[in-house]
Amino acid sequence: MRIDVVTIFPEYLEPLNVSLVGKARARGQLDVRVHDLRQWTHDRHHTVDDTPYGGGPGMVMKPEPWGEALDAIEASGPQGTAPVMVVPTPSGRPFTQRLAVELSAKPWLVFTPARYEGIDRRVVDAYAERWEVHEVSIGDYVLAGGEAAVLVITEAVARLLPGVLGNAESHRDDSFAPGAMADLLEGPVYTKPPVWRDRDIPEVLLSGHHGKIARWRRDQAFRRTSALRPDLIERCDPAALDKHDRALLAELGWTQGPDGRFGRPGGPVEE
Ligand code: 6GU
Numbered sequence: 249m250r251i252d253v254v255t256i257f258p259e260y261l262e263p264l265n266v267s268l269v270g271k272a273r274a275r276g277q278l279d280v281r282v283h284d285l286r287q288w289t290h291d292r293h294h295t296v297d298d299t300p301y302g303g304g305p306g307m308v309m310k311p312e313p314w315g316e317a318l319d320a321i322e323a324s325g326p327q328g329t330a331p332v333m334v335v336p337t338p339s340g341r342p343f344t345q346r347l348a349v350e351l352s353a354k355p356w357l358v359f360t361p362a363r364y365e366g367i368d369r370r371v372v373d374a375y376a377e378r379w380e381v382h383e384v385s386i387g388d389y390v391l392a393g394g395e396a397a398v399l400v401i402t403e404a405v406a407r408l409l410p411g412v413l414g415n416a417e418s419h420r421d422d423s424f425a426p427g428a429m430a431d432l433l434e435g436p437v438y439t440k441p442p443v444w445r446d447r448d449i450p451e452v453l454l455s456g457h458h459g460k461i462a463r464w465r466r467d468q469a470f471r472r473t474s475a476l477r478p479d480l481i482e483r484c485d486p487a488a489l490d491k492h493d494r495a496l497l498a499e500l501g502w503t504q505g506p507d508g509r510f511g512r513p514g515g516p517v518e519e
Contacts, residue, residue, distance in 0.1 A: 252283065253283065253361070254318070261395065268403065268413075269403055288316035300365065315371065318371075336386070343387075343404070474502070481512075
């Protein structure tokens with residue numbers, strides 16, 4: 249996969265040299281190219297922003313440098329191929345594991361992280377006529393710019409590329425992996441030593457009984473999801489649950505409506 253990033257803060261993307269993404273690059277599994285947007289300005293001050301039409305606070309990123317940058321990047325690739333454009337913005341659609349999986353299948357991504365109040369709308373509108381474009385938010389909070397979102401999205405996508413994670417099995421149980429553990433949060437994990445600061449580990453994990461261990465892990469996942477992400481219980485597919493799952497959810501205060509969906513009329517139930 250090739251990834252281009254256009255930014256006014258190339259240094260912000262230095263973490264892409266480290267850890268999983270850095271190693272994938274070193275192995276040639278990922279070709280990351282970070283570009284300084286100001287190289288596509290022509291005035292003495294390398295201006296990338298201007299005041300908003302209609303008034304209001306802050307500044308808006310000018311369309312011309314972005315247009316030149318994106319055209320140059322497109323021209324640097326194979327004839328007749330367009331990248332997928334990923335526009336980080338708090339007003340985008342939520343970034344999810346599903347979108348990470350979808351993006352991981354693309355050969356070429358271009359990220360356009362903005363500062364200030366965002367990029368002149370005509371840029372996205374113009375490229376959306378020729379390229380696949382995704383405007384994406386990484387959560388319900390506001391960052392000063394999209395660069396941190398590029399780091400987040402790139403890491404989520406890169407670890408899904410073939411050969412990037414050591415063990416192909418490692419994806420299957422990911423919290424939020426489509427189809428894995430019925431979209432539950434993962435429960436706790438433990439390693440040696442067996443006692444640490446007077447704390448031991450759940451006995452079942454030492455039992456060697458794989459069936460019981462799997463059941464216990466699933467229970468832990470349900471308890472954690474019920475406590476921290478009740479929205480995931482509400483939208484979980486009842487057909488993915490067995491009798492034991494349903495009994496545990498009932499114990500946690502969940503009831504099933506006529507459609508089989510789970511709801512919790514009384515609100516959270518204390519563990
Ligand atoms: Cl992608 N950008 C900015 N600036 N803020 C955000 C965001 C993105 N996602 C959540 N907050």
